[in-house]
Amino acid sequence: MRTLSRRWLLLVLLVAPSAWAAESAPAVLAKHPDGAAVASGHHLATEAGMEILAKGGNAFDAAVAVSATLAVVEPISSGLGGGGFFLLHDAATGKDVMLDARETAPQSATPEAFLDKKGDLDRDRSVNGAWSAGIPGLPAALVELSSKHGKLPLKTSLEPAMRIARDGFPVYARMSKGYQSRREVMQRYPGTREVYERNGKPIAEGDLFRQPELAKTMERLADQGFDGFYRGETGKLLLKGVKQAGGHWTAEELAGYRVKLRDPIAFKYRDWTITTASPPSSGGIALAAMLQILEGWDLKSMDPAHRTHLVVEAMRRAYRDRTFFLGDPDFVDIPQKVLTSKDYAQGLRATIHPDKATPSDLLSGNPTPLEDDETTHFSIIDREGNRVGATQTVNLLYGSGLIPSGTGVLLNNEMDDFALKPGTPNAFGVMGYAANAPKPGKRMLSSMTPTFMESADKVVVLGTPGGSRIITMVLLGILGYDDGLTAQQVAALPRYHHQWLPDLIEAEDGTFDVGTIKQLQAMGHKIDLPGDTAAGGRGSSHVWGNLQTVEWDRRSNVLSGGSDPRNPVGSAAVSQAH
The missing domain is CATH 3.60.20.40 (Gamma-glutamyltranspeptidase, small (S) subunit)
Structure with missing residues (x-):
């Protein structure tokens, strides 16, 4: 027993210092992740991001793929006709930046333009159709992400979204129910009817939903970059569609849209450092x-x-x-x-x-x-440690309901996020004031974080x-x-x-x-x-x-x-x- 006790004591003396050393030694922290991770509101968008990462892209290339794919498969929430905020971390420099792709008010969008003959807020004009739409920011953000931060050509990163738009995907319940709730408005516009109705029948859960015109719009963006959306054929179609719906955008303000780089x-x-939207x-x-x-x-x-x-x-x-x-x-x-x-x-x-x-x-x-809560978010970390957190939207359910013919682009209705008439409730029964009043080129207040x-x-x-x-x-x-x-x-x-x-x-x-x-x-x-x-x-x-x-x-x-x-x-x- 004594021998056993001595051996046990010796074992404790030998092991204890080692255990103590292991506990007291600083942990070795990985410098780079062992892989990559993507989370998004639709599995096709997540898969698109992983596909681009597998092709050698980084988190910013993947963000282009995820964002564009969400624009195809979640039209209820976001799209090329909307905008968003992209929070970026560059692992090589350690720098964080917020890419502000929020929509801007057109020159025509004065507070008076949203009043009826009695001087009251014209609710239909503020949430439906051309007047409710700000100048979109999302396409410019995709170009900025790819050209300034990505490793792959824009066309490569947009390929999954273009493929899904061409080939189609199954309509899911939230999408079909959302259309039914907005159908009365969306039927007003020929370009929207062409996309969401076939032989007079609206989209239904399980239908294969193809968007060939949106695919062509994305192809022009992929081939020509910024000019492929804000100028050229797409720009002309957008301006024509807005005018036909009674609104007024100019070629100068469409081509003049710019993303803003802001300090988060x-x-x-x-024990946490929080970096977030400004x-x-x-x-x-x-x-x-x-x-x-x-x-x-x-x-x-x-x-x-x-x-x-x-x-x-x-x-x-x-x-x-x-x-x-x-x-x-x-x-x-x-x-x-x-x-x-x-x-x-x-x-x-x-x-x-x-x-x-x-x-x-x-x-x-x-x-x-x-x-409104019809918005979407995705999060990405790549194997280099780059990361992206992005929230994008068209505001209300299916935005303005307006698709300019030939584009496949569903326009936002973000103008209602301004305080269009101080002290008058917006679509959600709440009010805004001077800090968020509309002015040409101004960006409306957002909760995206x-x-x-x-x-x-x-x-x-x-x-x-x-x-x-x-x-x-x-x-x-x-x-x-x-x-x-x-x-x-x-x-x-x-x-x-x-x-x-x-x-x-x-x-x-x-x-x-x-x-x-x-x-x-x-x-x-x-x-x-x-x-x-x-x-x-x-x-x-x-x-x-x-x-x-x-x-x-x-x-x-x-x-x-x-x-x-x-x-x-x-x-x-x-x-x-x-």
């Missing part, structure tokens, strides 16, 4: 305010009710500021340094009662502008559609990653939202249990729970968003992706380097 907003939240997105400033308010508390140790209470109070204050201060930075002086500072966040935190809701009418002002997260050992890309809820969904995703959740767990997180006015917590079905609901109500919160009949809800389905995220764990050098389970056609894919 960057700030610290606990104005004309409202998302980055709001995220900075909310997260810097919240880092004053240990959220992980709190019960669900108190954690939700504090998160909601942070949301409330950030959305109030969004209303009054934010717009296109080329037209509006935004106090960005103040709004994103820790001192300002500390001051807002001091106004929050730990157990009592702050009535929104005590934070004086008026409701915040909204945009593509975001990067980086800690000592992890890199994350995330984003989502969801209108004004985009910002709060990204916030909850960031908090989820900080809690240690996986990419797929983050994509599936239950969601809740508060936007200052209306003074109401919106929540998905099943987000809160009955006990948490009662605690929140006791604090003074009003909660919209349409799906929770046990808690007094209306019993209807209530889910939102389509979060797409990818993560690189530098300790294990493992890539993973998360695609929102609410969206049956979305997907995330990971490839391993060989």
Whole structure:
């Protein structure tokens, strides 16, 4: 026994220092991912991105492929006739930039142009047809991505989208139902009827949906670059179609569109560096305010009710500021340094009662502008460590409903994202003010918030559609990653939202249990729970968003992706380097 004891002691003495050394030695972090990851709102777009990566392209080439393919397969959400924000990280230089491809107001789009004979806002003109459309930015973004950041020719990166547009893809349920809800408007325009109806019958789930004219438009973009869309044959067809529908664009303003390169907003939240969208997105400033308010508390140790209470109070204050201060930075002086500072966040935190809701009418002002949730997002990391987070949109369901004949391009209706008449509700029953009033060449305020997260050992890309809820969904995703959740767990997180006015917590079905609901109500919160009949809800389905995220764990050098389970056609894919 003594011999055995001595041997055991000797073994402990030999092993313990080794174990201690292993635990105390700094982890070796991978410099480059062992492969690539793509997550998007449609599996065909994810596959297109992986196809281009397999051909030797980088994350920026893949972004062209994913974006263009989404323009083909998700016309309900985005397209060449819309715009978006592309958050880019160049691994070689370590630099981040936001490519702003938001649509711009044409010269004709004065506030007076959207009033009827009585001086009231003409709702039909603001959301339907040619007058509702801003000058598209997405095609210019694809050219910029390819020429300034990509490795492959633009034509190569656009090939998957052109092929799918020519050969077709099966119509899915959301697409056919969306068309039925917009059919009355979309039937007004010959170019739209040619694409979405065959022999007088609208598209139906399971139909093979081909878009040969859109394929030709993409071919001209692939062959001629910027001029292939904004000038030449496509430009002429766009101008003709807008004019025939009663609108007015000029050749000069169409050819004069330019993407803007903007410095992203960057700030610290606990152990993370957050890099996110800058104005004309409202998302980055709001995220900075909310997260810097919240880092004053240990959220992980709190019960669900108190954690939700504090998160909601942070949301409330950030959305109030969004209303009054934010717009296109080329037209509006935004106090960005103040709004994103820790001192300002500390001051807002001091106004929050730990157990009592702050009535929104005590934070004086008026409701915040909204945009619709028919938007899309994708996230990419490549084997070099380059990354892209992109959110793109045509605004409402199928945008303006107008396709200029011969183009296949469904135009956006982003003009309704402006405050077309101050103090008058837009399509969603909310109002805007001077900072977001339309002017020629101005970009409308947006909630799109593509975001990067980086800690000592992890890199994350995330984003989502969801209108004004985009910002709060990204916030909850960031908090989820900080809690240690996986990419797929983050994509599936239950969601809740508060936007200052209306003074109401919106929540998905099943987000809160009955006990948490009662605690929140006791604090003074009003909660919209349409799906929770046990808690007094209306019993209807209530889910939102389509979060797409990818993560690189530098300790294990493992890539993973998360695609929102609410969206049956979305997907995330990971490839391993060989």
